[in-house]
Amino acid sequence: MRTREERRFQVIGNIVMIILTACALLPMILLVLSSLTDNDTLIRNGYSFLPEKFSLQAYTYIFSTGNSVIHAYGISILLTVVGTTCSLVITTLLAYALSKKALPGKGVLTFIVFFTMLFNGGLVPTYMNYTNVFGLKNTFWGLLIPSLLTNGFNILLMKSYFVTGVPDEVLEAAYIDGASEFKTFYSIALPLAKPIVATIGLFAGIAYWNDWMNGYIYLTKRTDLYSIQNLLNRMIQNIQFLTQSSANISNANVGLSSIPAVSVRMAMAVVGVLPIVIVYPFVQNNFVKGITLGGVKG
Amino acid sequence: MKETTAVTASVPKKRSKFRRFLPVYIMALPGLIYLFINNYMPLPGLVLAFKNYNARKGIYGSDWAGFSNFKYLFQTQDAFVITRNTLCYNIVFIVVNMVCAIAVAIILSEITSKAKKFYQSAILLPYLISAVIVSYLVFAFLSTENGFVNNSILSLFGKEPISWYTEKKYWPFILVFVNTWKGIGYNCIIYLSTILGFDRAYYEAAAIDGASKWQQITKITLPMLKPTIIMLVLMAVGRIFYSDFGLFYQVPQNSGSLYSVTNTIDTYVYRGLLELGDITMSAAAGLYQSIVGFVLVLGANLLVRKLDKDSALF
Numbered sequence: 075m076r077t078r079e080e081r082r083f084q085v086i087g088n089i090v091m092i093i094l095t096a097c098a099l100l101p102m103i104l105l106v107l108s109s110l111t112d113n114d115t116l117i118r119n120g121y122s123f124l125p126e127k128f129s130l131q132a133y134t135y136i137f138s139t140g141n142s143v144i145h146a147y148g149i150s151i152l153l154t155v156v157g158t159t160c161s162l163v164i165t166t167l168l169a170y171a172l173s174k175k176a177l178p179g180k181g182v183l184t185f186i187v188f189f190t191m192l193f194n195g196g197l198v199p200t201y202m203n204y205t206n207v208f209g210l211k212n213t214f215w216g217l218l219i220p221s222l223l224t225n226g227f228n229i230l231l232m233k234s235y236f237v238t239g240v241p242d243e244v245l246e247a248a249y250i251d252g253a254s255e256f257k258t259f260y261s262i263a264l265p266l267a268k269p270i271v272a273t274i275g276l277f278a279g280i281a282y283w284n285d286w287m288n289g290y291i292y293l294t295k296r297t298d299l300y301s302i303q304n305l306l307n308r309m310i311q312n313i314q315f316l317t318q319s320s321a322n323i324s325n326a327n328v329g330l331s332s333i334p335a336v337s338v339r340m341a342m343a344v345v346g347v348l349p350i351v352i353v354y355p356f357v358q359n360n361f362v363k364g365i366t367l368g369g370v371k372g
Numbered sequence: 373m374k375e376t377t378a379v380t381a382s383v384p385k386k387r388s389k390f391r392r393f394l395p396v397y398i399m400a401l402p403g404l405i406y407l408f409i410n411n412y413m414p415l416p417g418l419v420l421a422f423k424n425y426n427a428r429k430g431i432y433g434s435d436w437a438g439f440s441n442f443k444y445l446f447q448t449q450d451a452f453v454i455t456r457n458t459l460c461y462n463i464v465f466i467v468v469n470m471v472c473a474i475a476v477a478i479i480l481s482e483i484t485s486k487a488k489k490f491y492q493s494a495i496l497l498p499y500l501i502s503a504v505i506v507s508y509l510v511f512a513f514l515s516t517e518n519g520f521v522n523n524s525i526l527s528l529f530g531k532e533p534i535s536w537y538t539e540k541k542y543w544p545f546i547l548v549f550v551n552t553w554k555g556i557g558y559n560c561i562i563y564l565s566t567i568l569g570f571d572r573a574y575y576e577a578a579a580i581d582g583a584s585k586w587q588q589i590t591k592i593t594l595p596m597l598k599p600t601i602i603m604l605v606l607m608a609v610g611r612i613f614y615s616d617f618g619l620f621y622q623v624p625q626n627s628g629s630l631y632s633v634t635n636t637i638d639t640y641v642y643r644g645l646l647e648l649g650d651i652t653m654s655a656a657a658g659l660y661q662s663i664v665g666f667v668l669v670l671g672a673n674l675l676v677r678k679l680d681k682d683s684a685l686f
Contacts, residue, residue, distance in 0.1 A: 083585045087483040094476065095494040097553060101509040102497075104520060108512055120523025121512045168403025171396045178389060183400060188686065190411040193666045196658035197641050198651065199417030200410070202431060207413070223406050255395035284502030287617065291646065307504045310511060310625065336518055343508035350500050358493055361500075365558060366565045 102347070109133070109341035113334035121340070131334050132341035143342065145298070146305040150283060153217050153301055157282035162275050165224045165232055166267070170259055172229070173236035184233075191226040201291060214299055216292030222281055228274050231368055235270040236263060273364035276357050283349060302346045309342060418662070420655040441656040450640060454657070458636040461544075461620075462612045465551050466605060469559045472552055474597065477563035478589055492564075496557030503618025510550060510623050538629045547634070550623055551616070566600045567593060603676060610672030613665040617642065637661045 104121055109132050111125035119126065136143050171177065172184055200220065210216040240263045248258045264271070289304035300308070416432075421441055423434040445451050480492060498506075513520045514536035522533035536542060574592050583591065615636035624634045637657060644654025677684035 079585055084483055084485070087479040088485050088487070090479055091476075091483065091485075091487070091491040094556070095491050098494045098498055098557070101512065104512050105509060116518055120518045121515070121520045122524055123520075164403045164406055167399040171400035174393070174396055176389075177393055177396055183404070186404065187407060190407055192669055194662055195411070195414040195418055196662050197638075198420060198645055198655040198658045199414035201645060202417050202420070203409075203414040206430070208409075219410070221410065223410070224403060226407070229403060255393075255399070259399065280500055284500075284504075286502060286504045286622075303502055303504045306508065307622070310504075310507060339508065340512065343505055347501055347505045351497070354497060354500060355493070358496070362492075362496070362561055365561045 102351075105340050105347075106344055109337055109344045111337055113337045116336040129334075129337070132337035135334055135338055136341055136345065142300075142305065143302070143345065146300050146302045147345070149214075149217075149299060150301040150303070153214075154279055154282040157218055157222060158275055158279040160218070161223050161228075161278040161282075162271060165228050165274060165278075166264070166271060167259075168224070169229050169232035170236055170263055172233045173240070175242060184230075187226045187229050189226075191230075197291075204292070211292050212294060212296040212299070213292075217285075217288045217299065217301060220288050220292065222278070222285060222288065227368070228277065232267070232270050232274055235267055235367075239270070240266045269360075269363070270367070273360050273367070276360055277364060280350070306342055306346050309339065418655070418659050420652065421659040423652065423655075425651045425655070437652070441652045442660070445653055445656045445660070450635075451657070451660075453632060454635050454637045454640045457620075457633065458615050458638075459612060461547065461551075461615065461636065462608075464544075464548055465555075466608045466612075468548060468552055469555055469608075470601065470605060472556050473559035474563050474594075474601070476556060476560040477567055478593055480560065480564055481567040481593075482585070492557070494557075496561070498554045499558040501554070503616075503622040506550065506554065506618070507622040507625060510546070511625070514546075537625060537627045540630050540633045543624060543630055543633045547619060547623065551619055554619075562604065563597065563600060566597060570596055599680060602679060606672045606676050606679075610669040611665070613637065613661055613668055615639075 100123075104123060107123060107125055108116065108121040110128050110130065111122070112127040112129035113131060115125060115127045115129075116122075168187070172180060172187065174180065177183075204210040204216070204220055208215075210219060244262060245258050248262050249255070253261070284303065286301070286303035286307050289299070289301050290307060293299050293304065297304075297308075420431050420434075422437055422439070423431065423441075424437045425431070426434045429435075476495070480488060501509075511519070514522075516522060516533060516535045516537065519536070521536070526533055534542075536546075570593070574596075575588055578588050578592060615638045617638045620634050620636045621639050621642065624630045627634075637660070641654045641658045641661070644650040644657065673684055673686060
């Protein structure tokens, strides 16, 4: 009888999970199928899981006329690489410093980091600061710097990893042996902290790839600096933007009438989400570990 | 305080200690500078909430307005609507997320199917997708002319197409659904890892005594999850005054006719600052959010600390 109940639980459990899995994946499948559907079919039938007529015209359109797409893609890649690297350097160094037990003034420094998690000035003063004082508006820095470089949470997460995962005695021994502080950090602490560095790097990388707010707020004129997210954002309201922003303005009107607008939208979104979907299976375990680590400390 | 005693004890020792740690301070510097620029430098700008902003005079040169910005803000319907929306959505999100995440975590911990890993991966994927892409996914379903729902589902039942982006009665449900869809994989991870940490001996003993699966879940798993549940809910309550800007701004595509059900404090602040040019209102709402948010985080943490010191933020 117990086994029967167990079997029933297994069946129901699997059904529930299959439904949830379908819910998670079907929108993405609809997106891909729509992007591969003939534009006229889409206008007639709407976005559908059973396209009557396949077509690659949306993709050929993007990659033939839309050099703005490739350009935005380049910006996104550059931003993600530079952003993740800077973020890791800054975060790791500060976290390592804070993990030093004997560091004079450690309490004050930790509080400075910690307080940023409690109180936040919000959008208005931050925006004023970056535009009026630093002049980040309409520069690449506007994409890179605001909010994303590092945050108190990542720093403290990494710090607690250094504290528990890298024994002080090992570092002390290296230091007594005459290794400089930088050398100890680089050749002993860092290799031991690899898992957390990978996890934080992953979070930072995803944050940079997915970010659209910085571009939305700080790039008001320089649409040539748009990341793929900003371009997508602009296009959902205004498909013409694709032709307007491409270099050849005089062709804009010709281009407009021939845009397979309905399918191009979806094809662009597929292109934008593709890197995440490709990388995801490889980084998934690391990601889950990071969430668990973070969850323990809020 | 420790430092003052060190000074009186031996000045040279302190200096050598400082020299020893000089490289460590240098390592800390870039991060501290960034936090200074990104988090501390803007803080004096909060006074903008008490000013009549004049772009030519700058933040500090503008005339003082006392509390009149707040008075004006709270006299409008807006303050009520954005506070209500932010709080109500968050309360619903907290409850729905908790129930769904626990249910999924329990199922995932109990099923033996090989597809388990695949299920978990699939439901976590939406969490990694940017708000812009999510708005495209929603658009594929809800677009009035080309959307899947209007063209394939409603027409199947012979119903008239619905203009989703102008009909506000549907949006509370859509937003809760999208939020759950995006967050369920993430939210169940902590519960799942907690459950997997439980001693299986309890379950074996219960099974021997003839406890059914349902009894095992309600009598063993849920009670043992209680501390985790309380902790995560309290943490979420601490953030109840903040909303996911992408969800409330991108997913409804900033549609004006939906504002009364999609406007939250964060979207209000954004629109005031960058779309309407009503910077003082925006600053007032922002300060209101910062202060109430701060009090709530402190309060939530105080409660967490009372229950379990190790889980507290501080």
